[in-house]
Amino acid sequence: MPQTAGTLDSQQKTTSRRPAGTLYRGNTGMWSWVLHRITGVAIFFFLLVHILDTALVRVSPEAYNAVISQYQTPIMGLGEVALVGAIVFHAFNGLRIILIDFWNAKYQRVLFYVVIGLWVVTMLGFVPRHLINVFSH
């Protein structure tokens, strides 16, 4: 029966497809998802700390200055590079997710490389200037 053969064919086609052929399993789709989660968690925990340290402006200028000076050490300066890197990736990949949802999912792979490209450009603009600010003081 041609009808049955037709359904079997399409089923074989979907089940024999390599994992890499799906949106979220394997390759760019999966790794952008993994990175989005990891950067999201990291940013969330930084946000908790950052609100607490900023709240010290309500305590006294001395208390705030004592804590904010900890952000100006070389080690924390490198940490800020990692933080900004995480935020910039999460931001651009979040916009990529919105485009996948509302525009067209078939561009997800090329959009991932656009995200990486924009991330590199943004970090090239940020990192040298930031490291000069950190290490020249």
Next chain:
Amino acid sequence: MTSTIEAPRSPYTRSTRKSGVNWEKWGWIYMRVSGVVLVVLIFGHLFVNLMTGEGVSALNFAFVAGKLASPFWQIWDVLMLWLALIHGGNGMRTLVNDYATSRISRGILKVAILVSVVSLIVLGTLVVYTFDACPAGSPADLLPAVCSTL
């Protein structure tokens, strides 16, 4: 006694919702809408605090108080506070739903997320709106420039 075994990979049946708000849908929409706004707010925040002038080395009470003395940055920071904490809290809730395997651990973790998000929103909002850029008795060299012109 007979028990029915469903065919493999048959879609699981959700309890049919007769009425009420679809909170998961609104959560999904919130992540996208707040995300777009947060890109603007946080990129602006990072640019002003880390890229202009001497960047992170110039941050101190005078810098932050000078910003928070203006309604523009008050609204900017409070918007960022609310949008980012709810966005982050909802994201953490998604991870807990995905990775916490027992009902009890999911409950505990989600209550912990809710408590931290609500308390930090309250704390942050109070700080911004009860904040005094020129606290009495503080040395003038620690204060923003606006204090000396008062």
